[in-house]
Amino acid sequence: xxxxxxxxxxxxxxxxxxxxxxxxxxxxxxxxxxxxxxxxxxxxxxxxxxxxxxxxxxxxxxxxxxxxxxxxxxxxxxxxxxxxxxxxxxxxxxxxxxxxxxxxxxxxxxxxxxxxxxxxxxxxxxxxxxxxxxxxxxxxxxxxxxxx
Ligand code: RB5
Numbered sequence: 770x771x772x773x774x775x776x777x778x779x780x781x782x783x784x785x786x787x788x789x790x791x792x793x794x795x796x797x798x799x800x801x802x803x804x805x806x807x808x809x810x811x812x813x814x815x816x817x818x819x820x821x822x823x824x825x826x827x828x829x830x831x832x833x834x835x836x837x838x839x840x841x842x843x844x845x846x847x848x849x850x851x852x853x854x855x856x857x858x859x860x861x862x863x864x865x866x867x868x869x870x871x872x873x874x875x876x877x878x879x880x881x882x883x884x885x886x887x888x889x890x891x892x893x894x895x896x897x898x899x900x901x902x903x904x905x906x907x908x909x910x911x912x913x914x915x916x917x
Contacts, residue, residue: 773831776824778804778817779880780843783836785809786880786888790834793889799896802830818846822853825874833875834892840879847875851917854909859883864891868898872909 775794779787784806794801804820806812814837821833833855837843840857847855855875856867859882867873876895878888 774829775799775801775832775834776804776821776830777801777834777836778821778843779806779836780812780814780817780838781806781809782838783814783843783878783880786878786883786885787834787836789885790836790878790888790892793892794834797896814843815846818843818849818855821875822847822850826850826852831874832895834895835875835877836880837877838879838881840877840882844877847877849917851913854912858891858895860887861890861894864894865898868895869901870905870908872900872905 777787777791791801791803804817806817818835821835824830825833835843835847844855844857847853853875854871854873855877856871856873857877858864858867864876
């Protein structure tokens with residue numbers, strides 16, 4: 770396991786799956802900081818993407834997990850931060866390639882779309898897959914230079 774410290778966050782729609790995924794991480798013995806939300810009361814997903822992006826920028830975590838209803842909104846928000854490479858993943862193949870080719874540092878899931886077992890599999894693959902480097906380094910470097 771090469772994931773380092775982890776941070777997890779969700780909005781209200783993602784809360785139930787976030788709880789499951791945090792439990793998985795803890796069961797693996799990994800250090801995970803849960804930034805909320807902590808109930809199913811309605812909240813705004815950009816606030817939780819911002820909290821996670823800030824934690825990664827400040828070195829409190831190396832990688833993150835985000836969940837909202839579809840994964841779309843919270844993923845869009847996270848990718849506004851230039852140091853975040855957030856990938857919305859709903860299957861193990863896209864999760865594996867998001868790590869291997871895109872060096873994704875945040876995996877995003879949609880709690881209303883993905884099954885719990887598939888979500889757990891995606892989480893494990895996100896943690897276990899290394900960046901392939903090589904030609905992908907050049908492309909990821911170009912991502913960082915795109916206008917904000
Ligand atoms: C909340 O109802 C929902 O819109 C949000 O979780 C997410 O799916 C947005 O992209």
